[in-house]
Amino acid sequence: MTGDAAQHHVVSYVKLTFVWLVLLFLTALTVGVTRLDLSGYKILVALSIACLKSGLVITFFMHMKYEGRLLCWLLFVALVTLVIFIGFTFFDVLYR
Amino acid sequence: MIHTEHKDYTGSKLGMWLFLFTELLLFGGMFLLFSVYLVRYPQEFVAGGHQLNVVFGTINTVVLLSSSLLAAMAVSAIQRNDRRFAMLLLGGTVLCAAIFMAIKYVEWSTKIHHGIFPGSPHLVAGPPGESVFFSLYYLTTGLHGLHVLIGATLLTWVALKVKHGAVHSDDYVLLENSALYWHLVDLIWIFIFPLYYLIL
Numbered sequence: 001m002t003g004d005a006a007q008h009h010v011v012s013y014v015k016l017t018f019v020w021l022v023l024l025f026l027t028a029l030t031v032g033v034t035r036l037d038l039s040g041y042k043i044l045v046a047l048s049i050a051c052l053k054s055g056l057v058i059t060f061f062m063h064m065k066y067e068g069r070l071l072c073w074l075l076f077v078a079l080v081t082l083v084i085f086i087g088f089t090f091f092d093v094l095y096r
Numbered sequence: 097m098i099h100t101e102h103k104d105y106t107g108s109k110l111g112m113w114l115f116l117f118t119e120l121l122l123f124g125g126m127f128l129l130f131s132v133y134l135v136r137y138p139q140e141f142v143a144g145g146h147q148l149n150v151v152f153g154t155i156n157t158v159v160l161l162s163s164s165l166l167a168a169m170a171v172s173a174i175q176r177n178d179r180r181f182a183m184l185l186l187g188g189t190v191l192c193a194a195i196f197m198a199i200k201y202v203e204w205s206t207k208i209h210h211g212i213f214p215g216s217p218h219l220v221a222g223p224p225g226e227s228v229f230f231s232l233y234y235l236t237t238g239l240h241g242l243h244v245l246i247g248a249t250l251l252t253w254v255a256l257k258v259k260h261g262a263v264h265s266d267d268y269v270l271l272e273n274s275a276l277y278w279h280l281v282d283l284i285w286i287f288i289f290p291l292y293y294l295i296l
Contacts, residue, residue, distance in 0.1 A: 010175045
């Protein structure tokens with residue numbers, strides 16, 4: 001069963017440490033980029049890097065890369081719900 | 097009558113993930129509020145962000161990312177039945193949690209000392225956007241801090257279970273699920289940090 005396959009997949013300490021280093025770099029990048037004068041785009045860049053960081057945490061630290069399709073799709077549904085939740089609110093807020 | 101305990105690794109992990117989705121939507125609600133009020137009070141939100149300490153925020157981000165690494169390594173350790181190393185790593189994670197809470201305490205107490213807290217005379221007298229920013233700041237980081245405490249307690253409890261042999265390479269879903277909870281705490285902070293501290 002797919003559960004058993006995921007149960008036995010051990011992520012090496014080296015790979016985890018490498019992901020951590022990338023995360024640290026992306027943090028430094030976020031801080032650096034937001035020091036620049038990008039006005040409106042600042043939040044977009046910061047959020048994009050945050051999405052990338054969370055993608056790495058979910059994929060490697062939370063083992064999503066080694067999980068079955070069901071879990072992946074459920075996460076996708078949850079994220080889409082959140083996007084609709086926030087996005088559709090702006091159909092109202094932006095046009096008041 | 098022999099009572100055999102029913103173990104369901106996949107079901108257990110699925111249940112945890114479903115719970116984590118509810119947590120995502122909980123904090124998602126707060127990010128929704130933040131986004132709506134950011135659009136309504138852009139200058140006050142930027143001004144509010146200026147009053148937060150970027151150094152503390154960055155250190156806390158590094159602390160949580162490191163704690164996430166240690167928690168993830170603990171899962172790998174228990175899969176290899178390296179129980180002693182798993183306990184050490186969990187201890188490291190809890191230490192990071194303590195450092196995070198200590199810095200958060202310093203941040204909050206400094207703000208409160210300067211009269212910046214929900215309903216304070218200074219905020220009531222100031223522009224409404226500033227009050228909204230700080231109300232959201234205290235609410236979101238407060239709820240997040242509560243999750244850090246819950247997560248740290250959970251990981252401590254699991255570390256003790258590893259010590260007593262109740263959690264091992266043939267049955268470690270408790271550790272894995274607790275680590276998942278911890279990663280969520282890290283994930284939420286990954287978004288709190290740029291939105292509150294870096295939009296200057």
